[in-house]
Amino acid sequence: MILDDLRFDSITPSDWLKVFDPLNTAKMSARYKNKLVVPRIIIMSNYQKAENFFANLIGEDINQFIRRVNYGTKIEEEKKGLELFGKTFTLSKTCKLETPREKQISDDDFITLKYDFKELYSDNDRNKFIDKTLKERIFPRIYPKTKEDFDFLKNKITKMEN
Numbered sequence: 001m002i003l004d005d006l007r008f009d010s011i012t013p014s015d016w017l018k019v020f021d022p023l024n025t026a027k028m029s030a031r032y033k034n035k036l037v038v039p040r041i042i043i044m045s046n047y048q049k050a051e052n053f054f055a056n057l058i059g060e061d062i063n064q065f066i067r068r069v070n071y072g073t074k075i076e077e078e079k080k081g082l083e084l085f086g087k088t089f090t091l092s093k094t095c096k097l098e099t100p101r102e103k104q105i106s107d108d109d110f111i112t113l114k115y116d117f118k119e120l121y122s123d124n125d126r127n128k129f130i131d132k133t134l135k136e137r138i139f140p141r142i143y144p145k146t147k148e149d150f151d152f153l154k155n156k157i158t159k160m161e162n
Contacts, residue, residue: 003044008056016057020068041141049074051113055105066115069094071137078124089129091137092117 001019011019019042046053050072054065072092078085095118102110123129
């Protein structure tokens with residue numbers, strides 16, 4: 001499932017938890033008819049860090065969302081003075097913190113983070129970064145490994161009609 005240029009209010013907090021549930025199938029709210037969602041992998045594009053994005057969801061503990069995110073990427077421009085040198089691509093993995101930390105999200109609001117992201121690797125070469133991420137992190141999660149995996153997927157896949 002690819003969720004492009006997402007806004008925090010695009011999906012309700014309860015639907016977020018349904019999408020991120022790795023063990024159960026669930027129907028998500030949709031415009032005309034609720035859809036059964038069973039993604040093997042979810043790719044979200046957004047301009048914010050996961051903790052900032054999910055901090056906007058009211059009524060649920062932010063850690064419920066962050067702990068369900070396996071990896072995060074960031075792209076940073078490298079500058080020295082006014083000169084642009086290129087970009088750095090970084091992949092991080094979600095990990096549980098030994099000691100929770102407080103994060104200020106507004107003038108008056110703080111959240112307690114029990115999960116954070118630990119850097120796995122980075123590269124200035126976009127193609128190398130994409131190849132490594134696909135081969136080591138994404139493809140192993142997408143492709144079924146056993147015949148039973150294929151059988152399970154056959155029951156879950158539905159053809160989308162135009």
